[in-house]
Structures are given as C-alpha cells and as structure tokens.
Amino acid sequence: MSVFPHRRRLLRASGAALAALALTLTAACGEPPGQEPEGEGESAGLADDPQFVWAVTGADRQIHEDVARLWNENNPDRQVEVFFLAPTADEQRQAMFQDLQSQAGEFDVLGLDVIWTGEFAEFGYIESLEDMRGEIEGVSLPGAIDSSQWQQELYALPYSSNGAFLYYRTDLIDEPPTTWEELYETGMEAAEEEGIAPFVGQGDQYEGFVVSYLEMFWSAGGELFDEGQETSTFLEGDAATTALDFMIESRENGFYAEGYDSMVEDDARALFQAGEAVYMRNWPYAIPLLEGEDGEESAVAGEFAVAPLPTFTGEGTTSALGGLNNAVSSLSDNKELASEFVLWAATAPEAQAILADHSLPPTMLSTYEDADDPDFEMLGDILAEAQARPPVPGYNSLSLAVQDSLHPAFLGQQDAATALQAVDDAANDALAQD
Amino acid sequence: MGRIFLAPSLGFMALLALFPVFYAVGLSLYNIRGFSRDLVGVANYVDVLTDPGFWNAAKNTLIFTVASVSLEFVVGMAFALIMHQAFVGRGLTRAVILVPWVIPTAVAAQVWRYMFDHNPGFVNWVLGADINWLRDPAWSMVGIISADVWKTAPFVALLLLAGLQTIPRDYYEAAKVDGAGALQRFWSITLPLLRPAIVVALLFRTVDALRMFDFAYVFSGYSNSLATLSVYAQRFLVAEPRLGYANALSTVTFVIVMLVGLAFISRMGRHMVGDVGRKERR
Numbered sequence: 139m140s141v142f143p144h145r146r147r148l149l150r151a152s153g154a155a156l157a158a159l160a161l162t163l164t165a166a167c168g169e170p171p172g173q174e175p176e177g178e179g180e181s182a183g184l185a186d187d188p189q190f191v192w193a194v195t196g197a198d199r200q201i202h203e204d205v206a207r208l209w210n211e212n213n214p215d216r217q218v219e220v221f222f223l224a225p226t227a228d229e230q231r232q233a234m235f236q237d238l239q240s241q242a243g244e245f246d247v248l249g250l251d252v253i254w255t256g257e258f259a260e261f262g263y264i265e266s267l268e269d270m271r272g273e274i275e276g277v278s279l280p281g282a283i284d285s286s287q288w289q290q291e292l293y294a295l296p297y298s299s300n301g302a303f304l305y306y307r308t309d310l311i312d313e314p315p316t317t318w319e320e321l322y323e324t325g326m327e328a329a330e331e332e333g334i335a336p337f338v339g340q341g342d343q344y345e346g347f348v349v350s351y352l353e354m355f356w357s358a359g360g361e362l363f364d365e366g367q368e369t370s371t372f373l374e375g376d377a378a379t380t381a382l383d384f385m386i387e388s389r390e391n392g393f394y395a396e397g398y399d400s401m402v403e404d405d406a407r408a409l410f411q412a413g414e415a416v417y418m419r420n421w422p423y424a425i426p427l428l429e430g431e432d433g434e435e436s437a438v439a440g441e442f443a444v445a446p447l448p449t450f451t452g453e454g455t456t457s458a459l460g461g462l463n464n465a466v467s468s469l470s471d472n473k474e475l476a477s478e479f480v481l482w483a484a485t486a487p488e489a490q491a492i493l494a495d496h497s498l499p500p501t502m503l504s505t506y507e508d509a510d511d512p513d514f515e516m517l518g519d520i521l522a523e524a525q526a527r528p529p530v531p532g533y534n535s536l537s538l539a540v541q542d543s544l545h546p547a548f549l550g551q552q553d554a555a556t557a558l559q560a561v562d563d564a565a566n567d568a569l570a571q572d
Numbered sequence: 573m574g575r576i577f578l579a580p581s582l583g584f585m586a587l588l589a590l591f592p593v594f595y596a597v598g599l600s601l602y603n604i605r606g607f608s609r610d611l612v613g614v615a616n617y618v619d620v621l622t623d624p625g626f627w628n629a630a631k632n633t634l635i636f637t638v639a640s641v642s643l644e645f646v647v648g649m650a651f652a653l654i655m656h657q658a659f660v661g662r663g664l665t666r667a668v669i670l671v672p673w674v675i676p677t678a679v680a681a682q683v684w685r686y687m688f689d690h691n692p693g694f695v696n697w698v699l700g701a702d703i704n705w706l707r708d709p710a711w712s713m714v715g716i717i718s719a720d721v722w723k724t725a726p727f728v729a730l731l732l733l734a735g736l737q738t739i740p741r742d743y744y745e746a747a748k749v750d751g752a753g754a755l756q757r758f759w760s761i762t763l764p765l766l767r768p769a770i771v772v773a774l775l776f777r778t779v780d781a782l783r784m785f786d787f788a789y790v791f792s793g794y795s796n797s798l799a800t801l802s803v804y805a806q807r808f809l810v811a812e813p814r815l816g817y818a819n820a821l822s823t824v825t826f827v828i829v830m831l832v833g834l835a836f837i838s839r840m841g842r843h844m845v846g847d848v849g850r851k852e853r854r
C-alpha cells in the first residue's frame with residue numbers, strides 16, 4: 139500500500155466511516171507477513187486415521203499442509219494430523235505450554251520457534267534428539283543446528299529458516315554497501331536528493347528490534363555468550379557500544395525514517411514499496427510484493443535489488459536466523475514415530491523442496507545448491523553465515539530486557555551505558571537454572 | 573426453608589467464583605518451571621513487593637486510573653446533561669454517543685494506535701503537531717488515556733443519564749420559583765440527588781481502569797513505559813512463563829481491585845441509608 143493516498147482518504151472520511159476505514163486499514167497493515175487469519179487452532183483433517191499430531195504455526199499454512207500430505211502419501215498406515223496454532227509466536231507458545239503443562243499431551247511433534255529450544259528443554263517439555271545429530275550435521279544449515287541445541291545437546295531438528303536481506307533502490311544506489319558506515323553515507327545522500335527516508339526496518343519495541351540490534355552487534359564482532367553458554371560475554375570487547383552508538387548517532391542525524399520506532403516488518407515494506415525509502419532491512423517475503431506480483435501496487439517494481447546485510451568491517455555478512463525447528467513432546471505416546479517424522483521433515487529432499495517451492499527458506503543445504511533464482515542462491519549464502527539467537531532458557535526474558543533498555547536508549551530517553559549493563563545482567567539471568 | 577432452596581445456586585456461584593480465586597492463590601505459593609513445582613510459600617509475594625517492574629506497573633495503573641476516571645466523569649456528565657435536554661434528534665444523539673462504547677476495546681485500541689502512528693500520522697496532522705505518540709512514554713500515556721476516555725465516557729454518560737431521569741422536575745421548578753440560578757440548581761439539586769448514580773459510575777470505571785489491559789498492550793506490548801498491573805501479570809504468564817510469580821502478581825492485583833471496590837461499596841451503602849433517612853423526613 140502506498141502511504142499518502144491513505145492519508146487523504148482518511149481525512150475525507152468522517153464519523154463511522156472513518157472508524158470502519160481505519161479498521162480495514164489496520165487489518166490490512168497489522169498482520170504479520172504470510173499470515174492467513176482463518177483456521178487457526180484447529181485440525182486440518184488431513185488424515186483418516188492419524189497416528190500422531192504435529193502442532194505448527196498457522197502462518198504459511200499451505201506449506202505445512204503439503205508437507206504433511208506428502209508424509210501421509212508415503213506412510214498410509216502412519217498418518218500425521220496437523221494442528222494449526224495461531225500465527226503469532228506468543229500465542230503458539232501459550233497453546234503448546236497449555237497442552238504440556240496441563241498434561242493433556244495432544245501434540246506429538248512441536249513446531250518450535252528457533253529461540254525456544256532451551257526453554258522447552260529446561261522445562262522438560264521435549265525429548266533429547268542427540269542420537270540424530272549425525273543425520274543432520276553437514277546436511278542442515280549450521281546456524282539452524284545451533285538453534286536446535288541447548289548446552290550442546292540436540293533437542294530439535296531444523297525445519298524452516300529465514301534470513302535478512304538488505305533491500306536497496308537500484309535507481310539510486312549503484313553498488314550495495316559492504317559496511318554500515320557506507321550504508322549510512324550513501325543512504326543519507328540519496329535520501330536528501332530524493333526527499334525520501336534513508337532507511338526503514340524493524341524499529342518497534344519488539345523482537346524485530348532485538349534482531350536488528352543483534353545483527354549490528356554480531357557484525358561488530360560481538361557474542362552474547364561464551365562457548366559453553368555459561369556466562370554472558372555481551373560487554374566483552376566494544377561490539378555492544380559500537381552497535382548502539384551507531385544506531386543512536388544515525389537516528390539523531392535522521393538516518394531512520396519517521397516512525398521507525400514503531401515500525402514492524404509490514405510497515406517498513408509498505409513504505410519501501412511506496413518509494414519512500416532508499417534502504418530496507420527485511421525478510422525475503424517482501425520480494426514478490428515489491429515486484430508487484432499478484433496485482434500488488436508497487437512504485438519500486440524493477441527498481442530494487444537485494445544484497446546481504448553489511449558489517450562494520452566490510453567482511454562477510456550477518457543475519458539473525460529465523461524459522462522453525464521440530465521437537466518431540468515428552469508427553470507423546472508415539473515418540474518413535476514422532477521423531478521419525480521430525481527427521482524426515484529435516485532431511486528428506488522432497489519435503490524440504492516443498493518449502494523452497496513456496497519461498498519459505500528451507501534448512502537443507504542442498505536445496506540451495508541447484509537453485510536457478512539468484513536471490514534464492516544469495517539467501518543460501520546469507521543463511522550459511524547467519525547467526526542463531528542463542529536459544530537459552532530465558533531467551534524471552536533477555537529479549538524483553540533488550541527491548542526495555544536498548545529501545546529507550548536508542549530513542550535518547552535513557553543512558554546508553556546503563557542500558558547496556560542492564561542487558562548484560564539480563565543475559566546472565568537468562569542462563570540461570572533456578 | 574428458603575436457605576435450603578438457595579443452597580444449590582449459592583454453591584454453584586461459590587464454585588464458579590471462588591474456586592478459581594483460591595486455586596490461583598494456591599498456585600502463587602509455588603515456583604513452577606515446566607513440570608517441576610516447588611512450594612516456596614510467600615517468596616513470590618516478597619519478589620512482587622521488591623520488584624521495580626511491579627511498582628512501575630502500579631504507578632502506570634494509578635496514573636491511568638486517576639486521569640481517565642476523572643476525565644470520563646467530567647465528559648460523561650456533560651454528555652448526560654446534554655442528552656437530558658429535550659431537543660429534536662435526542663434519540664439519535666443518544667445512539668450516536670454510545671457508538672464508542674459498543675466497539676470491542678481491543679478493536680478500538682487498534683484503531684487508535686493506527687491513528688496515533690507516525691505513518692500515516694493522522695492525529696499529528698489534525699493537531700498540526702509532531703509528537704511521538706507511541707514511543708514517548710509521557711505522550712503514549714496521554715494517548716491511551718484519551719482513547720479510554722473516548723471509549724468509556726459514553727458509558728458513564730448513560731449511567732448518569734439514568735440517574736438524571738429519576739430526579740423529579742418539580743424540584744427544579746420550585747427552585748426556579750425561589751430564584752435559584754442554573755449553577756445553583758446544578759450544585760444543590762442535581763449533584764446531591766445524582767450521588768447514587770455517580771458512585772455507581774465511578775465504582776465501575778475505577779475497578780475497570782485498575783484492570784486495564786487492552787489499550788496498554790496494543791499500544792506498546794510488554795514495554796515498561798505503559799505496562800499496567802494486568803499487562804505485567806500477563807508478561808509472566810505468557811512471555812516469561814513463571815506461573816507461580818504470575819499468579820502472585822494476579823493475586824496482588826485482585827486484592828487491590830477488591831479493596832478499592834469494597835471501599836466504594838461501603839460508601840455507597842452508607843449513602844443508601846442516608847437516602848432512606850431523607851425520604852422519611854420528607
């Protein structure tokens with residue numbers, strides 16, 4: 139959607155019409171990417187005689203259904219039923235917690251967000267899958283394997299992935315930048331000439347902001363934890379300060395678009411699509427929309443390209459890794475079958491190909507090798523270097539602490555040094571076993 | 573005999589209303605992490621009272637409650653007085669004024685959030701201002717208070733209007749004959765006779781405002797800048813699952829709301845007695 143027509147429409151409307159329109163707009167803009175609102179919290183009805191149940195996000199529903207159908211065709215006696223959870227992460231976690239904590243045990247296979255492994259393992263909710271390590275090493279993305287383990291023990295197997303692109307305007311920028319400084323300078327210059335914003339991305343106070351910050355932090359050479367995940371190394375070296383200072387300074391100079399501090403994926407996409415920004419950090423889902431496929435209106439169709447995110451040194455790239463891992467519920471009464479399915483979804487080329495066909499990034503390395511789409515091939519390279527957010531038991535608390543301290547610091551409402559110290563404390567707390 | 577007949581329904585009510593409360597209080601005595609559960613006694617309550625996050629949430633809730641309830645009372649009273657006048661289109665006005673009240677809060681919150689958002693920046697455009705409504709803590713508090721006033725002032729107006737309609741017209745006529753001005757009539761007749769309705773309206777609004785969740789959560793999630801007691805409890809129920817702690821927080825919130833409610837009801841009761849006394853004198 140373009141932004142300014144909406145403003146005019148909004149102003150013209152009045153009374154109830156305004157409320158109704160605003161409602162429609164909110165519905166149109168507020169949904170996370172790739173979400174299909176209907177049909178969450180229900181079984182898909184794919185199996186006549188289901189032997190086990192796979193609980194997975196209701197986003198990208200078609201893809202998970204196709205994967206389950208393929209399994210059912212190959213295993214007519216051991217069919218799987220899919221239970222679709224809500225598309226938002228918090229609700230998915232809540233539904234799975236309820237199933238487990240109340241000992242209901244309806245779900246056998248759990249589709250876990252990459253950051254939940256440690257928490258579910260620590261709570262005793264999922265089975266160790268350590269004996270399957272040999273099957274995925276060298277087969278799945280290394281970052282995805284990192285996200286499947288807690289304290290060097292494997293508790294899940296990779297299923298889907300996601301990584302960030304730097305979207306840039308080919309009509310304004312000749313060569314994509316390799317360092318953040320270069321990105322800043324070229325962005326500011328082009329934006330001033332065009333009268334648009336240099337950069338849009340995920341700046342609201344939520345997980346997206348944490349990811350944006352961590353990508354800068356990692357690309358400045360930082361690591362959240364030591365090798366054995368026993369203590370926080372957040373403040374070791376100067377990565378934490380480098381990243382935060384860069385963000386604060388850039389914000390003060392007008393590098394981030396107006397409203398960046400309340401922007402989520404689709405807000406950024408809408409602005410970029412309307413031609414209102416030079417650069418955008420976003421996930422791959424935006425490409426077909428920006429190209430104007432399926433009747434989308436796009437002001438930048440044919441005038442944008444994607445590149446890996448820059449770093450502070452100019453070497454390599456860093457993206458936070460998204461996606462899902464499948465785990466086996468400790469309450470399952472069909473654990474063997476469940477773990478067989480989990481392994482199949484991770485390593486069967488035909489299962490992983492379904493994801494690739496629907497442009498949901500798979501985790502199997504080989505799917506990227508013989509891709510004819512250059513963007514997809516680049517995504518493979520990005521994901522090979524992508525970093526897993528450490529799936530420690532307290533990851534969510536850590537993320538909330540980053541949001542509570544670094545977001546105000548970014549906006550100049552809080553002292554930067556205090557904020558960084560608070561994150562370091564929260565990182566240590568996130569490891570605690572109490 | 574009557575008590576025997578009442579017993580089943582009383583028992584049923586106790587089961588529905590009291591069981592969850594006691595169950596929650598019971599859970600709040602444990603430290604629950606996944607399948608492991610240790611009895612820790614009042615440790616969770618000690619944590620609550622020493623948790624700066626809790627006090628921050630309490631402060632936010634207090635600011636929100638005091639500001640929104642007083643504004644709602646003033647605006648609602650104005651609405652009620654207007655609707656009480658006989659004029660053409662009165663029925664339509666009453667219906668229109670109630671529109672905000674019938675919109676589900678979560679939906680209203682989304683609409684308001686969108687209007688406050690920088691893109692497209694509707695509220696800033698109307699005000700000709702450049703205010704960060706969503707991420708400046710002070711302004712976002714102003715934002716949710718105005719949204720809540722918009723939403724619930726009609727409810728207050730409706731309750732007050734019902735009260736206004738019970739005041740006999742002849743009081744006003746008699747006062748007019750005695751030479752009382754409009755303001756004096758309002759202070760000496762309307763306000764005192766409206767007191768029961770006012771207390772009920774304030775009771776409902778205060779108790780409701782103390783539990784407020786939707787606006788704060790939709791505007792800024794679990795962020796400390798707006799987190800109310802309910803949002804803070806929800807945070808430990810869902811986002812950082814510590815069930816025992818979440819239940820302790822909920823219990824503390826429940827006690828606060830209950831005490832405030834009881835204070836109102838006891839005042840209301842005393843007033844009702846006073847009311848009867850006056851009637852007898854008359």
